[in-house]
Amino acid sequence: NKTCLQDESLVVQLLRYRVLFIYFNMEGLKLWGSRILSGVGLSGDRDRGCFYRRQVEGGGDPWSVYSKETFLSHRRKDVLMMTPWFAPIVWEGTFNSEILNEQFRLRNISVGVTVFAIKKYVVFLQKFLETAEEYFVVGHKVNYYIFTDRPDEVPSVALKEGRNIVVLKVPNYARWQDVSMRRMEMISNFSQQRFIKEVHYLVCVDVDMRFNDQVGVEILSDLFGTLHPGFYGARRQSFTYERRSISQAVIPRDEGDFYYAGGFFGGTVIEVYKLTKRCHEGIMMDKDNGIEAIWHDESHLNKYFVYHKPTKILSPEYLWDDNMGRPQILHKRRFLAVPKNHAAIRN
Ligand SMILES: CC(=O)N[C@H]1[C@@H](OP(=O)(O)OP(=O)(O)OC[C@H]2O[C@@H](n3ccc(=O)[nH]c3=O)[C@H](O)[C@@H]2O)O[C@H](CO)[C@H](O)[C@@H]1O
Ligand SMILES: [Mn+2]
Incomplete structure (x- = not known):
């Protein structure tokens, strides 16, 4: 009797499988048919790298149809696209915004931007926003x-x-270095109290900047940093890490992957909380020990990233300064430093 029942369910399963098989074939035919009807064959699709978006008939989630061949062009041979720990490095030409936007739209993602405008730096807000x-x-x-x-x-x-x-x-501090460093403390406090309830990701940036091209969801990941425009091609020995062993930000000569900029990092709220909390603790310990890291918060950020590798890295397209010129590899200048008179604005 028992064997008989088992056999029966097997037959039912096989029947189901056949029904599904026929269904999928029909879907495939419909798709193929609609392409022919709309006058776009697969080869045109491939050549032009077109991107299709259709709705599943009868409702349901949107889904995407695109030529797989376009993947072959989503690469760069002139720059590093991936770290040895398999974190992508985001350069123009390596990603498809339409696919990414659709993925993040479906997840209904919200992004918080933390930006500090203390004392005279309020003048940068208008252009920034x-x-x-x-x-x-x-x-x-x-x-x-x-x-x-x-x-x-x-x-x-x-x-x-x-x-x-x-x-x-928030309070201000007399020295610009303290204003810059205290961002770590304030971001960590507000992350725990407020941001965690309001947004999925945090993006932490300088205010003396302007956007000049698309900065989209391709930047988002659990933990991301940005290559400093002055050091993206430099050797480890020339990175301006903190080298004094008395500082919490010290990085030994034979360690460190990249030199990251203090002016653009982020990730999920929890990861940004952990990062900013740790950096703030390092800054406070240094203060107690009568030392200040060479590049302030940026030194502590670099230390953190040596031992907590970012899951994604933004190329200098995402933090450029025209004082660095216009190298060939830079296809876009997405986020640019606004020239400032340091002496006048910081005092
Ligand atoms: C583009 C970039 O990577 N910039 C980093 C770089 O300096 P920068 O020379 O770009 O530093 P900065 O003068 O922009 O100061 C950093 C930020 O602190 C805020 N601020 C500063 C002073 C002030 O009076 N009011 C005020 O609001 C403001 O948001 C500003 O953008 O190194 C600093 C530490 O040395 C920080 O790590 C910066 O993030
Ligand atoms: Mn700045």
Whole structure:
């Protein structure tokens, strides 16, 4: 009797399989047919690298059809595209924004931007926000968290749907180095208290910057850093890591992968919380020991990334300074330093 039942269910399973098989074949034919009807064959698809998006008939999740051949062009031979720990390095020409946007849209992702405008640096906010609305993670939910001691001087900038400005009043510090370093403390505190409840990812950037081209969801990952424009092709020996062993930010001569910029990092809220908390602790220990790391928060960030490898790395397209010229490998300048008079703006 028992064997009989088992046999029966096997037959039922086989029948189901056949029904599914026929169904999938029909779907394939419909798809093929619609391409012919719309006058675009597979070869045209391949040649032009077209990207199709269709809705499953009768509703359901959107799905994508595209030529697999276009993958072959998503690579660069002139730059490093992958770290030895398999973290992608994001350069123009290595990714497809349409696929990525669809993936992040389906997950309904929201992004928090932390930006500090303390004392005179409020003057950078207008251009920063205007250009961010044009280029930063367009089409997704964004909260701009503006940390400032001058809430009244935050400009009002027209925002697209799903995007908000949140002004957070915070203390200032006399020295610009302290203003810069204390960002780690404030980001970690607010991450724990607030950001964790409001956004999925955090992007932490300098304010003396403007967006100049698309900076989209391709930047997002659990933990990401950006190659410093002055050192992306440099050897380890020339990185300006902190070398004094008394500092918590010290990196031995034979360690370290890249030199990361202090002005652009991020990840999930929990990862940014861990990073900023650790960096702040290092900064405080240094203060107690009467030392300050050579490049302040940037030195501590670099130390953190040696032992907590980023899961994605942004190329210098994402943090460029025109003082560095316009090298061939740089196909886009997405986020640019705004020239400033250091002496005048920092005092
Ligand atoms: C592009 C880049 O990688 N920049 C890094 C670089 O310096 P920068 O020379 O770019 O430093 P900076 O003067 O832009 O200061 C860093 C940030 O602190 C804030 N700020 C500073 C002073 C002030 O009075 N008010 C104020 O709001 C503001 O958000 C500014 O963008 O090295 C610094 C540490 O030495 C930081 O790691 C910066 O992130
Ligand atoms: Mn800066």
